[in-house]
Amino acid sequence: MAKKILIIDDDPNIVSYMSDLFSDNGYDVCTAADGAEAYDVVENERPDLITLDLEMPEEWGPRFYRKLSQNPEFESIPVIVVSGLAGNRYAVQKAVASFTKPFDPEELLRAIRETIGE
Numbered sequence: 001m002a003k004k005i006l007i008i009d010d011d012p013n014i015v016s017y018m019s020d021l022f023s024d025n026g027y028d029v030c031t032a033a034d035g036a037e038a039y040d041v042v043e044n045e046r047p048d049l050i051t052l053d054l055e056m057p058e059e060w061g062p063r064f065y066r067k068l069s070q071n072p073e074f075e076s077i078p079v080i081v082v083s084g085l086a087g088n089r090y091a092v093q094k095a096v097a098s099f100t101k102p103f104d105p106e107e108l109l110r111a112i113r114e115t116i117g118e
Helices: 012-024 035-045 061-069 106-114
Strands: 005-007 027-034 048-051 079-083 097-102
Touching: 005 012, 005 035, 005 106, 012 027, 012 106, 027 035, 035 061, 048 061, 048 106, 061 079, 097 106
Parallel strands: 005 027, 005 048, 048 079, 079 097
Antiparallel strands: none
């Protein structure tokens, strides 16, 4: 069964690009446009990994992450930060990796494979 990745980003172009990238590499994909919506998606979809943008209109990434990590059911889901913000690796301390947009797709895939496998 394919591993599932939740993409949380408010930029439809990034979501589309990452969805294609992950699907083409054998992963199932679900998406959310901000942290508020993302929490419902996590509850319904149970992703194996989350890619998280930091700057979003409704609920910022770090705030979503705090809520996620306070729930024992979801705290072990690995998070990879993908953001346009400089210094993004400090925003989510327990992120397994951080990438600044524009990111190298091969580097991102490598981090995903190292975290959840193929």
